[in-house]
Each structure stands twice: as structure tokens, then as C-alpha cells.
Amino acid sequence: MSANQITNILVVGIGGQGVMTATEILAEAAIALGHDAKKTEVAGMAQRGGVVSSHLRFGPKVLSPQIMAGTADLLVGFEAAEAMRWCHYLKPGGLVLMNTARLVPPVVDLGLYDYPDDPLAEIKARGYQVHAFDAMAIALELGDVRLGNTVMLGAMADHLPFPPGVLLESILKRFSARKPHMVEVNRKAFEAGRAADAAASHHKESALA
């Protein structure tokens, strides 16, 4: 949280991954707790596979909806290279939650650009902390890639200025209204995300030891 009591969370990925929905769920959780919140996207034609970065700011009173580079409290990358693209938005030493899945755009397939060899290492080299895990594989294991964004939300749960239960509540509320049969599997995805994050942070600590 920054000095003025505002929490800045940047969620990034590509169109179709559910980045904006995830941020909206986060915003709803913050609002349920009585915060003011603003959410904004830079989505360059997101529906066509472009980059999506979604800014969420919440606290007692939010003015500008935009997070300034170098001030994000948390960066959530739904895709490896996207986490790398946006990591300079984090405050120094800040935390990245990163899905290791690589979504390769046509310009890379066509040989016009290279996909970075090791986005994780590049982010770490800049002094940020990273919790990395394969959210896509976790989602597939639970039976549906589309659970990926709930997995990512689960991973965020222990890094927010409010209890994980509030976030889970806000996710389940969505599903119980629109797709009640999806409630249970989303609960599982959320817990799996939380566990993946915990494992990733543990992994880092043991690596340091």
C-alpha cells in the first residue's frame, strides 16, 4: 500500500484470458469492504489477441485511475512475456505473480521477433520477487482452461490488504448468479491458485537458504 492508503494492482495478459474480469472481481471485493475503487484498461484491440493491462486502484478515495510506473504494489501476469513487459510498473522490489504459460503471437511464429528465452530470470534480474507457477496446467487439470483466471485470483488472495475469503466470496457471487454449476470447481481453482502461490513462495525461500 502506498503512503496515501491506495493499493495499486496491475493485472496483465492478452485478450481473451479473462484479465479484465479478474480485475473486476478484485474491484468488487474491494468495494464490498467499503473502499472506493477505479479500474481502467489499456486494451489495444483486446478482442484480437492484443496486450491487455488492467489497472486497479482502491482505498478511501481514488482520483486518477492510472497506476504510475514504479508504484504498483502487485503485478499479476497471466502470461510470461507480458509479466516481463510490465514489470517496471512495480515499486522497487515488488512482487510478481506469474503464470509461466507462454502464449506466442503470430509475429513470433512468422520469425519476425523472438520470444524471450527466460522471462522469469529477466524479471528477477531487475530485483523483483516472483512467484511463478503454471496456471494453465492447473486449470486444465481441473478440467477447463477458462478456470485460469480463478487460479490467478487464488494466487493473489494472500497478497491483498483484506482476507482471502472476501475475494473468494466475490468470485463465487458471480458464478452463483450466472453459472451455479461452476461454483464448486471455481472454489477448487481458487484454492489451487492459493496453494500454487504458497508453493512458489516457499520454493523461493528454500532456494535462498
Added chain:
Amino acid sequence: MVRCGIAAKVHFSRNTRESNMAAVSPAPATSRLLLSGNEAVARAVWEAGCRVAAAYPGTPSTEMLEVISTYPDIYSEWSVNEKVSLEVAIGAAFAGSRSFCCMKHVGMNVASDALMTLTLTGVAGGLVIAIADDVGLSSSQNEQDSRYWGRFAHLPVFEPSDSQEAYEMTKAGFDFSEKFQVPVILRMTTRINHVKGLVTVGERVAHAAAGFKKEPARWVMTPAGAGKRIPLMFERDKVLRAEAEASPLNIIDNGRDKRVGFVASGPAWMHVRETFPDAPVLKLGFSCPVPIEKIRAFAATVDKLVVVEEVEPLVETELKAAGIECLGKEILPRQGELAPNVLKPAIAKLLGEPVPEGITAPAQVFPRPPTMCVACPHLGVYYTLAQIKNITISGDIGCYTLGAGHPWNALDTTISMGASMGIALGLDKGRGETDKDKRIVAVIGDSTFLHMGMQGLLDMVYNGGNVTVLLLDNRAVGMTGGQSNPGTGRDIHGQEAPRVDFAKLVESLGVKKERIHVLDPYQLPVLFKTIRDEIKIPEVSVIITDQPCVLIDDYKKQKPYEVIDDKCTGCGNCVDVGCPAIHVTRREKVIKPSGKEVELQFVRIETTACTGCTLCVQPCAPEAIVHADLTKPMRLVRH
């Protein structure tokens, strides 16, 4: 590596929209809702008792009308273009109804002919026109400042800064419009339209239509009639200026730090408050006419005055002309958003303070330009055009503008909606010696054709052009999210509506029957032959493709494909289709017997994303692409 199966994940569902519609019961008054600027305006339009709302889609304005169409007690329509939408709203306002119209910035260029005379007649029922400027160019062909229209047309301009203000100013706009019988422009930007914030909503108050009153001196703008109305417009200017001077939408925050005071409007005001919490700030909510005297008094209380406005220096210029010393575009950019990261260093420099340390430079990562969807019906068209030599392709605006990108590089010009027609004709008539033998092809989508393209085609036929027109009818306004239009056979609510027959339409514009072809863009050989034959004929031909956008409900998925590794020779033909479900897994340089070096590209199809359109199958000579064996478990491929 796993590929993004874009098509599978975002789906424009008419059914969903219909069910949303049925489900709508507007949230009760005093609810606090998390709304985008667009949703907030829609709610306000409904609460204000507006009876008629019309628009043509355009990012970032589209959702305003989409949401309005879900409210009860309000007529809404997708018009064929912005000019017609404004005219519909004007007619309703003449009939004494409250009416609303919205568009993206460039839409007003199209609608302005009506606007410039509307300002003389004024309105009976309240009329609010929301114009969404794509400041920062998130998805537009240019960046322009719609506040100019207020100056040009002598109309009041309101500028909200966030969703709550967009909601309030829309409601205030209706009252103001009715009180002064003048249309009100609500100037929004992407950073309001698409930002979500909390809005406290209120009660709907119905407004019955007063009824049309026959009053030719007012509603019929002949030269004599207009001549009498112009002085009234100038009188109204004075009234509007006095209103702006006294408006509660223009407020002063008296900050402690008087070194720099700001005049700011729109989202830039939020950024100023955020970045300089102690500075005195005059917020312009009612920004045209400029409340000069209010600003003059404010300027006297600060050492330096800085005007923060996105995009053009409109307020700044007027202040300087009025003798008020201020800074603006000398220290701030005239393009893009004036976000905190822009403001902070500019003001530090002005104050002679150390410029805040540059943030760490962003990492260098490949770009991710937008792509066409997996199996998009436009893919085959561009695959074919890319193979035809010696053509110049006059393009237009829509998903098919992406044909200018890789791997096709098959679009040579784009200007404005419908321009592909006139520009093609001009390329034909103005050809130089070097393009003597060039064939001219124009590519246009169904919605763009109906918006402004028809007139260009008529002109081309009438004036004996030599152009082959590809009319890509995908039964949707794909680019803006799959809205309906007169070519889709559906109205804004997803209900059946008369469907225009494009072949008959172009025939009645004068295209010879034998020069009109309707074909399936997934049949590559037919497409290729038809285009190649038609470009040789020195007349106007129209080739209409008739397969739906894959993101609408009309699209039917087929059995997906996969690549048999052992059979793939790496010829790369399938890669040239440009379908994002096809991935190159390996490249290999080989020397051909002829001594020529070629690069082989071995591929894989992401079966979960493939919809079986067959486009890539057709050019695969070794028949390496076959229907996927779906009994095998799905796997994630990593490499």
C-alpha cells in the same frame, strides 16, 4: 508453447444479449454501482426520461447504446452511420422528446453537416450528444479533439472526469439543453468511457414528448430563415458564457501551494489532483464557452497558471487571447493522455525542481499487434490477395484492415470509413506511367459499405471506374464487437429485421449483373479464379463474400485439424494463411538443388482452437493436415 485460442474465448453472443435484455430490471435508485463511463451515461439517459437514442458503433463509445438498448421505455437503434443517428435524435428532439446520440470522435466528422445547422434551429426536447475521443489512440485511425465542435457550432460542451460525473453531467445536460433549447455536447475520452468507478444512481423521471409544433421559421432552414437565426445564435453565445461563468460544474479547489495553479478538464483533472494534491485547481466541467472571468480571477491567486487539457490547446489559446498569462502546450504534449507520468516531470522542470528520477526502463519484449481470429472469413481473402501480383489494394476500416499486417501485407491504403471506394477510383483515374498496368482492388466490409461505401461505389459506376471491389459480408460489425446492421437481418435487440440483399443493392447502383459474384471465402480456388478474372476486366466488379464472422452465433464450427509431423515438408504454405491456430515449431535452412537457400517452417495446429475451416488444408500439397483424432487426450504442447 501454448497458443491463444482467441476465437474460442470471446464470443459475441446475440442470445446472451437477448437474455440480458429480458433480464434487465434497472438497479434501484441510490444503489452504488461499479460502472464504466459508458454504463454511467446509459443509466443517466434512462433516468433523464430520454425517449429516443441512436448511434453507430465505434470504440470507445459503443457500450453506451448497447447498454441503453437493455433499458425499458426507451427506443434505441443502431443507425447506418453517425449522420443518420444524429438526424434521428434531432427529429425526436423536434418532436419534443428527450433524445440522445453518441459516437466516437471521427463519427462527428460524418454527422457534422447536420450539427452545423442544428445549432441554428436548436431543439424542443433536450438533446445530449456524447462524443468519445480516443485520446491515446487505443483503436482509431486518428486522434482529434471534439471540443472544437463546441466552438465551431456554438454549442455548450460538458467534460466529465469519471463515471460519477459522466452520469451527473448527462442528466444536467438534458435539463440544460431543454432550458436553453440548445443541444449539449458531452465530451468523453477513452479514459472515461472504459474506466469503471463507483456511481450512485437515482430515480427515473419520465418526460412525455411535447409534440411537434409546426413552426417553419424555426425548423425550416432556408437562407432567409437561417439568416434570421444566426443573430439569435450569437445572442445565445452570451447567455451560454454567463452560464459557464456561474456554473457549479466549474469549481475551484484552493490549494496551499500557490506556485502553480491549474486549469484542468476531463480525466486530466483527476491526474492533476492526484499528482499535485496541494495545488490550487480550477476544474472545468462546463468548458465551452470558456468562463474567462472566473479563470482570470483564479489566475490572480497563483504564481503561474498551467492549462491541462487533452488534446488541443483550446482553452489555453482563448485565455492567452483574453490577456491571461498561462502555460500549456509549451510544457505539455499535444498528443496522448496527460497522465501523472507526463505531468510530474513537466511541472518539476517548470519549478526548477529536480525531475523525478526516471523509472526503470521497460523490458524489451516483442510487440503483440492485434490479429484476425482463428478461421476468420477474411483470412482466405487476404491469403488470395497476397498471391496476386501487380495490384494496388485500397482498404477500409474494420477487422479486415489487419490485412495490412503480416503475413499478408495485402492492404495499401486506409483513411476513413467508406473511403476505399473513392480512393480506388482516384487511384484508377490518377494513375501514373509506373502503374499503368496495375489493377485496382478495393476491400470493404458490410457495415462500412452501408455506412459510407455505397455512395462511393455509385460514384465509381457512374464515372466508369476500373476497380474490382471485394465486399466482405461477415454479417456483423466485427471490429466493434459484432453489432447488428441492416445486412445482418437483426436489430439492436437481436430481433429479426429486414435484411439488405447486397447483390441486388450493388446491381441497383449500376454494377452489371455479370460482374457481381457472391461466393464462399473458404473456397480458395474459386476465390482466386474470380478475383484474377475480374481484375482483368476494365469495369467495376463486385465480389461479395458471404460467410459469417466466427464470433457470432451464425458461425458453425467444424471438426478441427491437426498436422501429421512426418508428412509435413515445412513448405510454409499454411503459415501464409495467417490463422493464429497455426504455429511454427521449427525452422530449418536448406539449400535446394537449384542452389537457392530456403527456410523450411514446420508447423503444428492448436487443435483446441481450430474450428475446421479448411483454409490451411487447401494449400497443403502433401496432405499433412488431417482431421484431429479427438479420442486422444488433449495435451498441452510445450517447446
